[in-house]
Amino acid sequence: MRGAELALLGPLRLSGKLCFNTTRKKRRTWKVRPVRGLWNFFGGREEATDSISFSKQSGYHELELPSFLPLLVQDTFLADKELKCCYKASLDGFSAYKFHGCTDFKGPCVVLGVTRGGLRFGGFNPLGFRSTDDYYDTFKAFLFYCPQGDSPPVILPKVGGSGAAIFDYARGGPQFGADGLLIGPPLVPVMGGLSGPDPNKGEGDLSQAKSRLGLSYACRPDGKDSIFGDDKKATVVEIEVFTCPAIRDMY
Structure with missing residues (x-):
């Protein structure tokens, strides 16, 4: 089984490992953003900045x-x-x-x-x-x-x-x-x-x-x-x- 596992992991090390790590980082960042939004919505430190941005977007x-x-x-x-x-x-x-x-x-x-x-x-x-x-x-x-x-x-x-x-x-x-x-x-x-x-x-x-x-x-x-x-x-x-x-x- 170990040889089979290495055979499967080999191509990932050559071409897929970096892509896999990058994907994980993107997912981790995406999960944090809603938390920041909720924090600002309920009166966090960046609430004023978000309000100004919304005003500019609404026109x-x-x-x-x-x-x-x-x-x-x-x-x-x-x-x-x-x-x-x-x-x-x-x-x-x-x-x-x-x-x-x-x-x-x-x-x-x-x-x-x-x-x-x-x-x-x-x-x-x-x-x-x-x-x-x-x-x-x-x-x-x-x-x-x-x-x-x-x-x-x-x-x-x-x-x-x-x-x-x-x-x-x-x-x-x-x-x-x-x-x-x-x-x-x-x-x-x-x-x-x-x-x-x-x-x-x-x-x-x-x-x-x-x-x-x-x-x-x-x-x-x-x-x-x-x-x-x-x-x-x-x-x-x-x-x-x-x-x-x-x-x-x-x-």
Whole structure:
């Protein structure tokens, strides 16, 4: 029997021993991983790291939605839909590339900004963002702002036809109309094609915004031609973008 056993073990020593040992190591590692997962799940040392990873994988921030949001979208594609925040500038960054990295191909969305003075403002993009360096026509886009206090948001509809309602520049933040509301516009002209400025430079800073109403979006009810009131420009301290995960899955 010993000779037969050696005859059988011979080939394993020449070609199979290392493979057998490697397989054992892989199995041993695999058995340990669920234990680490359970330890983290029940409050182990690496729980925070796992939570951050899950947040990145889900692509959404878990936060309380603004109370006026359902009223704002009641006549849009997002009515009665579950909404989540896919971009939060104070956490994800104020650069245009960070913005598009979080919002592109997420479907129709609400952009909500807050100025240094506390004014809440934004717009509804029914087409979503895709970094196409192009503009799109639609009557369904609108701007809005929230007066001080508990007043509901004031909606500023598209005027002057449906043309050029949404601009989707990869190096810029959200832009409604040629001049209605620009948040972090590109720092150099967007020319397209093979000529023009380096496309990797000149990205916009979403902490800066400007507005001129009347040509592409309606003026405020008080007659002011800027969404910011008396100021044409504003410093933005926060931007959040809300989308519907169910619609995003269709892209």
